Amino acid sequence: MDNELLLLGLLRLESMHGYQLNEFLDKRLGFLTDLKHSTAYYLLNKLEEKGFITKDVEREGNRPERYVYELTPAGRDRFHDLLAANLREAHMPDYNTDIGLLFIDAVPAEDLREALEEKRAGLAEMLETIRVYVDEHPAGSPARYALRHNIAHFEVELSWLDEILEELNSQHIIRGDIFSCIQTNEETA
Amino acid sequence: MDNELLLLGLLRLESMHGYQLNEFLDKRLGFLTDLKHSTAYYLLNKLEEKGFITKDVEREGNRPERYVYELTPAGRDRFHDLLAANLREAHMPDYNTDIGLLFIDAVPAEDLREALEEKRAGLAEMLETIRVYVDEHPAGSPARYALRHNIAHFEVELSWLDEILEELNSQHIIRGDIFSCIQTNEETA
DNA sequence: CGATTCATGTAACGGGTTACATGATTCG
DNA sequence: CGAATCATGTAACCCGTTACATGAATCG
Incomplete structure (x- = not known):
């Protein structure tokens, strides 16, 4: 769920394609997430199926095609729901250690x-x-x-x-x- | 891995059957683990397959049969390996919050x-x-x-x-x- | 007699990882 | 020319959870 929140939160401010999202996650949010590339792609597809984001095909020069994702109104609602839940819920500090x-x-x-x-x-x-x-x-x-x-x-x-x-x-x-x-x-x- | 360590660590001091283990986990270690019953049973079977514990059938009165697990020497080694790893490794405080x-x-x-x-x-x-x-x-x-x-x-x-x-x-x-x-x-x- | 306890599991699913596949393009 | 970058995914697996199944025995 938190990973979903993360992706929606990023797309809320700027439409992006998968690779671009992964770059951002690696290079600028490395300190608070470990989300893997394949997981991100997988989640993007799932979010699209559920109607929270839409996919647009784009191509720059002769580079490979890329899919730009944009938040839908339903996605915006979903974002706010997940965010509220994240902020509200008290969760145990990890005790496996x-x-x-x-x-x-x-x-x-x-x-x-x-x-x-x-x-x-x-x-x-x-x-x-x-x-x-x-x-x-x-x-x-x-x-x-x-x-x-x-x-x-x-x-x-x-x-x-x-x-x-x-x-x-x-x-x-x-x-x-x-x-x-x-x-x-x-x-x- | 930590759950495996937990089970081996309990069996190290006392042979137990699954139900008994689960009771102990629920009632006396509830503050540091959430291990579910079905997970414990599953792990016990896996540990037996791998030769870390042995299974003995037992029956008390007319109660259902139960399987008492005992640590093998290989299991003892495994326990020490997992324990050493757990104590040695630095792991990130959870950042999903x-x-x-x-x-x-x-x-x-x-x-x-x-x-x-x-x-x-x-x-x-x-x-x-x-x-x-x-x-x-x-x-x-x-x-x-x-x-x-x-x-x-x-x-x-x-x-x-x-x-x-x-x-x-x-x-x-x-x-x-x-x-x-x-x-x-x-x-x- | 019905509920709880004793005792062990299976099946399906969820969320995530690893390793692998593909193929063009640009950089050195 | 070979390596890295751009770009997207699939397949297999791992760990764990939820819900369900079973069935006898004891408790109230």
């Missing part, structure tokens, strides 16, 4: 430290590449909001890792395994 | 405020249910680490939303649209 954490008692302290240091280095590197971009975007622009949001999460991640690493270095020992999890009366829907 | 943020210039300020307030309320509620559990887990236990990690991310999310809401309330206007994104020389792999 923490699955490994549950089993740290199975890893020798030295290996654990090494692994987490590596993770930390990777995160720090990602953060640095993002930091460079944030200042290049105009203050108050949506992109800058998104980038700062991202940075905030990277920072928690890093300080979180630092906390664990510090405890590891101070001989702090992890007590208990996964079975020390207590019963949580999770309401079943 | 931010796609909506890119288009906030398309929403009237009042609607935007309302939507974000709703998101905020949802997040705050989730956070409260988690907070209750954290104190009930023994200090230094893996589960507590995971819970606190989760809480930290919820907190950034909330203060992040508060920041935006504050700017909205102080008549701060968002300038520029998605096309104000600059070119980021993302290295193509």
